[in-house]
Amino acid sequence: MSRGELPRWVDFGLIPLLNLAAAFLVAGLVVIAVGENPLEAVELMLFGAFGYGEGLGFTLYYATNFIFTGLAVAVAFHAGLFNIGGEGQAYVAGLGVALVCLFMDTLVPWWITAPFAIMAGAAFGAFWAFVPGYLQAKRGSHIVITTIMFNFIAAALMTYMLVNVFRQPGSMAPESRTFEEGGRIPRIDWFFDWFGMNLGGAQTNISLFLALIMAFLVWVLVWRTRLGYRMRTLGQNPTAAVYAGMRPPRLIMIAMAISGGLAGMMAINEIMGVHGRLILEFAGGAGFVGIAVALMGRAHPIGIVLAALLFGALYQGGAELAFSMPSITRDMIIAIQGLVILFAGALEGLFRPAIVGFFNALYDRRKVREASAAAGQAAE
Incomplete structure (x- = not known):
């Protein structure tokens, strides 16, 4: 050190x-x-988040969303970019997920629909992040401003689509039809049954495993691939990246596309796992929480998973606290x-x-001791 x-x-x-x-x-x-009493409040919050099966299930449900959005922010961070458009990217990704589910849910089982829905959600989210990335890389637009604006555009676009395209005839609700079984991913009650825990009404589903897999793949990408090394070089020293022959505009667009794709996967949890249909504002602010998750987790997948669990506990435990x-x-x-x-x-x-x-101060003391020891040895 x-x-x-x-x-x-x-x-x-x-x-x-x-x-x-x-x-x-x-x-x-x-x-x-x-x-x-603050100690009693902490006890109630912890019990609400982890003390029984249903509470833990809701904590993990929230944490799943935050893992996706936290990873999205972290990938952009490593490339020196501040992607605060995860909310809009996840929102638009819901459109891609819903299109796949509406087309395939009556034709095939969920395990065939899910891979296509994941790819569609990632593709739609990647596109919604790629455009601001392109504008910064090629036109010099500031990534923070463009991603903020794209959140508002996403909200307007989704409102239009739900009211004018997806809404069922005769219905006043701005939402798509409910998916059949082929468009819904299963809950993971069976997993917690092994531990004698009942999830109750918690909608924790297999997208939790997808989030953990993505966390591992982000670690591989950032720290074990040439692309990840180039992204980190760009983020830490853009001048060195250019001197080394890297192409910053290309890296910016790739990093933003990957970031948006990760944010887009959050839609799998909400659209296929919880609501079973496309609805308004399903992202629920998770894109913005992802910024805090990435900061607290130091943009490292392990830290992000732990920080996402913390914020999931705050959401679920906070609801229990407000009730009690x-x-x-x-x-x-x-x-x-x-x-x-x-x-x-x-x-x-x-x-x-x-x-x-x-x-x-500890370092200076150690150096002084080492210097004194070296001088003593030289005198002998």
């Missing part, structure tokens, strides 16, 4: 934990302010979630300078 460099366990473990502790400390003060403690409203739960995002994102460097200073 050199001076100014932190051990990996500090950078990827200690600092996120300190940020999380600070967020919960501030949240605890809010709970005290409304006259409730009426004085803590749903708005306060959202505020607590916002505090975690704040400390994990905007205030990520809050504790870093002090920790870097501490380890620099």
